[in-house]
Amino acid sequence: MTTTTNNAARHRLLGDQTWQDRAACRSTDHNPVDPDIFFPQPDETDKITAAKSLCAQCPVRHICLDAALEAGDTHGIRGGMTEEEREPLHENLASRLDYSRVNAAIAGRDIHLTKTERRAVARAAYHQGLTEQRLAWLLKITEEHAQKLYRETRRALRNRNLEQTTKPAPPNEPTDERLGRDAYGTAA
Numbered sequence: 001m002t003t004t005t006n007n008a009a010r011h012r013l014l015g016d017q018t019w020q021d022r023a024a025c026r027s028t029d030h031n032p033v034d035p036d037i038f039f040p041q042p043d044e045t046d047k048i049t050a051a052k053s054l055c056a057q058c059p060v061r062h063i064c065l066d067a068a069l070e071a072g073d074t075h076g077i078r079g080g081m082t083e084e085e086r087e088p089l090h091e092n093l094a095s096r097l098d099y100s101r102v103n104a105a106i107a108g109r110d111i112h113l114t115k116t117e118r119r120a121v122a123r124a125a126y127h128q129g130l131t132e133q134r135l136a137w138l139l140k141i142t143e144e145h146a147q148k149l150y151r152e153t154r155r156a157l158r159n160r161n162l163e164q165t166t167k168p169a170p171p172n173e174p175t176d177e178r179l180g181r182d183a184y185g186t187a188a
Contacts, residue, residue, distance in 0.1 A: 011112075
């Protein structure tokens with residue numbers, strides 16, 4: 001199953017941890033936060049509720065969730081979700097397709113991309129006429145690999161066009177007259 005989104009989000013760069021400075025869970029002199037509430041036992045519902053309520057007001061909650069998924073972090077509450085709630089997201093991460101990430105990568109931002117998003121970047125780069133050298137730089141791959149991705153993209157587009165031209169026309173659908181229906185759709 002592919003999850004597709006198109007958010008106008010700002011994605012963190014690879015290795016960027018500066019978002020943590022804006023996190024609501026960051027303990028300061030004016031806002032002491034006990035980090036243990038983010039690692040509760042399954043039966044400690046009061047800690048889970050406290051952690052989730054703190055996450056709900058966090059300005060970087062989505063970035064925190066992305067960071068947890070991208071790093072494979074399966075412990076504690078991250079991005080407002082428990083380990084169990086994040087599990088399906090971890091399982092489906094490779095098939096995530098977020099067009100805002102694709103667009104950010106095409107624009108030259110060095111962000112984490114899934115396999116599906118990397119294929120979408122290659123296809124978008126091909127359609128935009130970007131050179132193989134630029135694609136190689138965007139995806140941090142060799143030029144030979146970029147050439148291979150463009151060949152695969154051309155082949156996929158060619159095959160899609162062939163399939164569209166060789167599909168037989170659908171059979172004529174029955175009309176209301178053949179079914180004996182009047183103008184109101186009721187049986188005559």
